[in-house]
Amino acid sequence: MTYTLTTPLYYVNDKPHLGSAYTTLACDALARFQRLKGEEVVLITGCDEHGQKIQRTAEAAGLSPQAHCDRISAEYHQLWQQWQISNDRFIRTSDPRHRRIVHEFFGRVEANGDVVEGRQQGWYCVACEEFKDDPAGALDPQCPVHQRSLEWRDEVNLFFRLSRYQEQIEALIAQPEFIQPASRRREVQNFVAQGLRDFSISRVNLPWGIPVPGHDGHTFYVWFDALLGYLTALLESQGDGETSEAGLGELSQRGWPAQVHVIGKDILRFHAVYWPAMLLSAGLELPKQVFGHGFLTREGQKMGKSIGNVLDPEALLERCGADAVRWYLLRDIPFGDDGDFQQQRFVDLVNNDLANTIGNMLNRTSAMARRWFEGTVPPAGAAQNADHPLAQAANAAIALVIPNLETLDFRGAAEASLQLAIAANGFLNTQAPWSVMKKEGNQDQVASDLYAVLEAARLVALLLGPLVPDLSARMLEQLAQAPLNSGPNQTNSIPWLQQLQWGRLAVGSPLPEPAPVMARLELDGPL
RNA sequence: GGCUCGGUAGCUCAGCUGGUUAGAGCGUGGGAUUCAUAACCCCAAGGUCGGGAGUUCAAGUCUCCCCCGAGCCA
Numbered sequence: 001m002t003y004t005l006t007t008p009l010y011y012v013n014d015k016p017h018l019g020s021a022y023t024t025l026a027c028d029a030l031a032r033f034q035r036l037k038g039e040e041v042v043l044i045t046g047c048d049e050h051g052q053k054i055q056r057t058a059e060a061a062g063l064s065p066q067a068h069c070d071r072i073s074a075e076y077h078q079l080w081q082q083w084q085i086s087n088d089r090f091i092r093t094s095d096p097r098h099r100r101i102v103h104e105f106f107g108r109v110e111a112n113g114d115v116v117e118g119r120q121q122g123w124y125c126v127a128c129e130e131f132k133d134d135p136a137g138a139l140d141p142q143c144p145v146h147q148r149s150l151e152w153r154d155e156v157n158l159f160f161r162l163s164r165y166q167e168q169i170e171a172l173i174a175q176p177e178f179i180q181p182a183s184r185r186r187e188v189q190n191f192v193a194q195g196l197r198d199f200s201i202s203r204v205n206l207p208w209g210i211p212v213p214g215h216d217g218h219t220f221y222v223w224f225d226a227l228l229g230y231l232t233a234l235l236e237s238q239g240d241g242e243t244s245e246a247g248l249g250e251l252s253q254r255g256w257p258a259q260v261h262v263i264g265k266d267i268l269r270f271h272a273v274y275w276p277a278m279l280l281s282a283g284l285e286l287p288k289q290v291f292g293h294g295f296l297t298r299e300g301q302k303m304g305k306s307i308g309n310v311l312d313p314e315a316l317l318e319r320c321g322a323d324a325v326r327w328y329l330l331r332d333i334p335f336g337d338d339g340d341f342q343q344q345r346f347v348d349l350v351n352n353d354l355a356n357t358i359g360n361m362l363n364r365t366s367a368m369a370r371r372w373f374e375g376t377v378p379p380a381g382a383a384q385n386a387d388h389p390l391a392q393a394a395n396a397a398i399a400l401v402i403p404n405l406e407t408l409d410f411r412g413a414a415e416a417s418l419q420l421a422i423a424a425n426g427f428l429n430t431q432a433p434w435s436v437m438k439k440e441g442n443q444d445q446v447a448s449d450l451y452a453v454l455e456a457a458r459l460v461a462l463l464l465g466p467l468v469p470d471l472s473a474r475m476l477e478q479l480a481q482a483p484l485n486s487g488p489n490q491t492n493s494i495p496w497l498q499q500l501q502w503g504r505l506a507v508g509s510p511l512p513e514p515a516p517v518m519a520r521l522e523l524d525g526p527l
Numbered sequence: 528g529g530c531u532c533g534g535u536a537g538c539u540c541a542g543c544u545g546g547u548u549a550g551a552g553c554g555u556g557g558g559a560u561u562c563a564u565a566a567c568c569c570c571a572a573g574g575u576c577g578g579g580a581g582u583u584c585a586a587g588u589c590u591c592c593c594c595c596g597a598g599c600c601a
Contacts, residue, residue, distance in 0.1 A: 187531050187599050194600070265598080295597095332539065332553095337532095338597070345538070348553055356566055364563030371562085411540090415552080422567095429568040434561070450562095516564050 032486035046091035051222035181336035381448035
């Protein structure tokens with residue numbers, strides 16, 4: 001079965017911010033994990049490019065909407081490459097293929113009697129792309145979210161008959177695993193319990209959008225078309241000579257339904273309520289899970305242009321490297337909760353966990369093994385037994401990492417991996433091979449102890465593969481092991497789960513000259 | 528205004544269906560050690576579990592009220 005997962009399709013109103021990077025990075029870790037387990041994975045990301053806001057932003061910049069979208073989505077594309085995001089697809093909703101899918105989808109919905117005309121009158125926020133409830137007779141009503149003036153609209157729009165799906169949606173979100181984390185489920189349930197109202201799916205007088213077939217002058221409401229991007233992404237030509245005209249009928253062979261939509265908590269309603277109803281209407285399967293993670297603040301403050309405290313993901317990557325940032329965000333912030341980016345803590349954790357605990361463990365052990373055992377992995381001796389303390393620690397770590405990654409508990413996975421490294425360091429200190437070695441006739445003991453720690457290091461590297469792939473590769477290189485393949489369409493000649501078995505490190509294989517696998521972060525000045 | 532989710536050591540958080548001296552990591556202080564990236568290992572200090580009342584033999588853990596923060600709906 002295909003494991004399909006999605007990031008949101010990011011709105012190209014502005015250049016990428018750290019929040020988008022956070023979501024994407026988490027998805028990348030999950031995708032890599034699933035690939036390592038041997039699943040066929042489709043990680044979808046991309047950009048949402050329609051709507052009035054985009055049209056106006058483009059105008060303000062003196063660009064055509066398409067040129068503006070080309071520019072911003074290229075930035076996203078490039079950023080994900082720099083972050084080594086292993087997305088299998090990158091879909092843009094201004095892609096002509098997408099228009100075709102939207103039309104097909106709309107055809108199904110309309111044929112099902114779920115599209116009706118209605119007059120919509122009220123105050124509209126362009127930033128939200130939403131009608132607001134009547135703001136009690138103010139002269140210049142403001143959007144409570146965006147603090148900007150609302151615009152009066154009076155137009156005939158097409159509505160999707162969401163109200164027909166009340167019961168089905170209630171049943172869906174009653175399933176405990178559908179909305180994650182569970183703490184956000186009640187909120188959505190309360191919203192649905194108030195009664196679902198039809199929502200408009202078209203706009204008039206908005207050229208920058210996908211035209212609604214059979215309804216001149218209407219373009220699709222940006223959300224209606226954006227969500228469908230997930231489907232278009234799956235129907236992309238797979239480059240094996242087939243014609244690229246796959247339609248909705250082929251979705252089930254292309255990886256639909258998604259196993260999980262990973263999103264920010266702000267768009268939970270669209271994904272957990274509107275989207276499933278749309279899919280039901282079109283006769284398509286529903287995603288298995290919607291995971292709404294929290295938001296990032298910085299040093300306790302909301303990030304924003306007006307405060308001037310925005311952390312630019314590109315700059316962050318350049319100064320600190322992908323491993324450091326990935327580790328900090330995934331290891332320190334419970335995925336699902338809001339989190340606070342604190343520079344001191346960032347530096348402390350990266351240095352302690354990655355450089356000191358993990359990196360130094362490998363470094364010190366490798367140095368000893370090379371010195372006393374002719375540059376090779378020493379004979380395992382007693383260390384190959386499954387009841388060796390480090391073998392047991394390793395199995396305990398593995399038994400935590402896998403289920404934690406399965407449920408997007410990256411923090412738990414990181415901690416369990418780290419725990420193995422801590423155990424290995426502790427073992428080394430109690431065994432003290434450096435002093436045992438000074439006495440004659442203890443070679444075997446030292447060999448066995450060093451082997452055990454090297455083997456533990458190998459397993460730490462393997463467990464870290466999904467979270468910090470580069471560091472994992474560097475560690476494996478130090479152990480003269482092949483790096484893990486966890487990118488798109490990659491497989492490993494020896495499956496990951498098999499590589500995770502204790503004792504596979506080959507005795508006698510040469511150890512490269514030790515070089516720190518993780519440099520300590522030394523930041524001069526604020527990020 | 529209604530609702531949701533939080534408020535546990537300086538910081539980030541664990542604490543399941545109520546039950547021995549409330550835990551971890553970071554930070555801080557001390558010790559030990561020298562294989563190693565001034566790294567590792569060990570130990571310690573630090574909490575009246577937001578406040579108040581109640582239920583109970585027993586409450587961080589249940590009930591009610593209040594305060595603070597984030598958010599959803601109106």
